[in-house]
Amino acid sequence: MTRYLRPSDLDEALRSLADGRWTVLAGGTDHFPARAICDLEEDILDVTALRALKGIERSATGLRIGAAATWRSVIDADLPAACDGLKAAAREVGGAQIQNRGTVGGNLCNASPAADGVPALLSLDAEVELASISGTRRLPLDRFVLGNRKTALAPGELLTAIHLPAAALDGTGRFLKLGARRYLVISSVMVAGTMQLAADGTIAAARLAVGACTAAAVRLGTLETALVGLSPTDAAARLDDSHLSALAPIADVRGDAPYRRDTARTLVRRCLADLAEAA
Numbered sequence: 001m002t003r004y005l006r007p008s009d010l011d012e013a014l015r016s017l018a019d020g021r022w023t024v025l026a027g028g029t030d031h032f033p034a035r036a037i038c039d040l041e042e043d044i045l046d047v048t049a050l051r052a053l054k055g056i057e058r059s060a061t062g063l064r065i066g067a068a069a070t071w072r073s074v075i076d077a078d079l080p081a082a083c084d085g086l087k088a089a090a091r092e093v094g095g096a097q098i099q100n101r102g103t104v105g106g107n108l109c110n111a112s113p114a115a116d117g118v119p120a121l122l123s124l125d126a127e128v129e130l131a132s133i134s135g136t137r138r139l140p141l142d143r144f145v146l147g148n149r150k151t152a153l154a155p156g157e158l159l160t161a162i163h164l165p166a167a168a169l170d171g172t173g174r175f176l177k178l179g180a181r182r183y184l185v186i187s188s189v190m191v192a193g194t195m196q197l198a199a200d201g202t203i204a205a206a207r208l209a210v211g212a213c214t215a216a217a218v219r220l221g222t223l224e225t226a227l228v229g230l231s232p233t234d235a236a237a238r239l240d241d242s243h244l245s246a247l248a249p250i251a252d253v254r255g256d257a258p259y260r261r262d263t264a265r266t267l268v269r270r271c272l273a274d275l276a277e278a279a
Helices: 009-015 071-076 079-089 097-100 104-110 118-123 219-227 232-238 259-278
Strands: 023-027 045-046 056-057 062-066 127-131 135-140 144-147 158-165 170-176 189-197 203-211
Touching: 009 023, 009 045, 009 127, 062 104, 062 118, 071 097, 071 104, 071 170, 079 118, 079 170, 079 189, 104 118, 104 158, 118 189, 118 203, 135 170, 158 219, 170 259, 189 232, 189 259, 203 219, 203 232, 219 232, 232 259
Parallel strands: 023 045
Antiparallel strands: 056 062, 062 158, 127 135, 127 158, 170 189, 189 203
C-alpha cells in the first residue's frame, strides 16, 4: 500500500527517510509527468511543508537558497548582479505555472543534462547542503550532480539548501540558452558565466559553465584560468577549441554533436562579450 507523509518538522522528515523507502516530492513538476504512463507503487515524502527548506537569505558568508525555494522566488528575490544569470535561468524553467511550483532543489536532484539551473549555479561556485539523521554535509555542486539522473545523494539524505559563497557574489552574471524555439523548450546548449574585475580593470576571476553538452554540466576551467589578467574586451577573442575539450555532446533530436559543439563555442563567446559589456 502506498503511503503519503507531509511532515512540518525537518527531524521528522529525516527520521522517515532513514528507512530508505521514500520518494521525495517537492514541486512535482518532474515527478508527475514521469508517472503519466506508469503509475508506480511508491511511498511519497512531501517536503513542501518544511519551512527549513524555504526562503532565500543573504549573510556575510554568502547566499543560502532553500532547496524547496521556487524558481519564482528566485526571480522575485533582491539578488546581486552576479546572480543575473541565475535569474535568467529561472525564467527559462518552463512557463509561469512551472516556475511557481518547481523548486531549485528538485531541478538539481532530477539531474537532467539539460537542467537550466545547474550551469548558472556552477558559475556561482554553488555548494549543496545534504542532511540526514547522522548529520549534515556540504558538497560542491559539480560533485553532487554526477551524470544523467545521477547524484551523490546517499540513502537517507535530503537536499536542504544551496549555498553561494560571498566571494562569488561580486561582479556580474549572464545565462544564454538555445533551443528549438524561443520559449518553453528543452535546452540544446546553454552557457552561464560570471566575471569579476580587479582594481586595474582587468579580469580578476571568471566562471563559465556549459550545459546539455555533457552528461552533467561542466565548468571550463582552462578558459577561466586563461582569462585572468586580460581586459574584459579581449576575453571573447581568447577562446579557442582547446578550452572546450571537456565537452562531449551527444546527438539526439535537438541536434548532433558537431552542431552542439559549434553552438557552445558561439554561446561562450557571446556570454563573454555580454559580461565584458556589463563589467
